[in-house]
Amino acid sequence: MAALADEMNPDGATVDVVVPIYNEEENVPELLRRLRLACPAARLIFVDNASTDRTCELLSAEPDVTLVRHATNLGYGHSLIDGVRAGEGAKVVMLDADLEYLPEDVPAIVEALDRDDAVYGSRILGPDRGDMGAQRYWGNRFLTSLFNLLFAQRMTDIYTGVRGFRRRVLDPDTYRRMGFDYILELTAVTARRGGRIGEVPCGYHPRSRGISEMNHLREFVKFLYLVVYHRLTR
Numbered sequence: 001m002a003a004l005a006d007e008m009n010p011d012g013a014t015v016d017v018v019v020p021i022y023n024e025e026e027n028v029p030e031l032l033r034r035l036r037l038a039c040p041a042a043r044l045i046f047v048d049n050a051s052t053d054r055t056c057e058l059l060s061a062e063p064d065v066t067l068v069r070h071a072t073n074l075g076y077g078h079s080l081i082d083g084v085r086a087g088e089g090a091k092v093v094m095l096d097a098d099l100e101y102l103p104e105d106v107p108a109i110v111e112a113l114d115r116d117d118a119v120y121g122s123r124i125l126g127p128d129r130g131d132m133g134a135q136r137y138w139g140n141r142f143l144t145s146l147f148n149l150l151f152a153q154r155m156t157d158i159y160t161g162v163r164g165f166r167r168r169v170l171d172p173d174t175y176r177r178m179g180f181d182y183i184l185e186l187t188a189v190t191a192r193r194g195g196r197i198g199e200v201p202c203g204y205h206p207r208s209r210g211i212s213e214m215n216h217l218r219e220f221v222k223f224l225y226l227v228v229y230h231r232l233t234r
């Protein structure tokens, strides 16, 4: 009991949900509603990456939300790292803000963190894998297989947008990659520590609102470089 109390936030939450967010004003109301329903006991930590729309205005009006604000765009990875720093829960779940991933899948990740230090939501194991589109599906399968080969894991979906960690395996001061490539670094460092990265099925509804800003080809090429780099150096 004392150990559990040590792992809690001051407000009693043992789970932090970290949401990196950038220009998602259209998604904020539904995201908040569904997150509160799905994870009523979690601390909700949003990291705004210098949005230029009303994202911040909407979030700052919510008393139960912890809002971290970047004055300039510091990258997706930097947002996740700052979100982790802002919380204290023993379990941390990172969830994209654009509702491509389901807030309703967070509780299964939290539960699975009782078994593994890291648990990723897998679209491949979930009911919506057909919605990924051929390019994204095969690109992700290829990269995940390469990662498995080099890091002795059995993952199916490394580039998912929902993943959880026991806080004790996260080390915010040691990461160097601050963009989308942070996910590769984070996953590689976690795997190199010897832990199995578990998975649970997750849903996936490709973005219907807001604008995708990510350059997938550039991230693909960067991944190839980084996966070999991390295997050789860390």
Ligand SMILES: Nc1nc2c(ncn2[C@@H]2O[C@H](COP(=O)(O)OP(=O)(O)OP(=O)(O)O)[C@@H](O)[C@H]2O)c(=O)[nH]1
Pocket (backbone or CB within 6 Å): 020, 021, 022, 023, 024, 049, 073, 074, 075, 076, 079, 095, 096, 097, 098, 100, 161, 207, 211, 212, 213, 214
């Ligand atoms: N693109 C982008 N997204 C950011 C940034 N900072 C935080 N985010 C959030 O990170 C999440 C993932 O970004 P997306 O652009 O949706 O990336 P993605 O899901 O891989 O790409 P799509 O499938 O095209 O949506 C979203 O919830 C964004 O709001 C940023 O600097 N750039």
Ligand SMILES: [Mg+2]
Pocket (backbone or CB within 6 Å): 096, 098, 100, 161, 207, 212
């Ligand atoms: Mg997205």
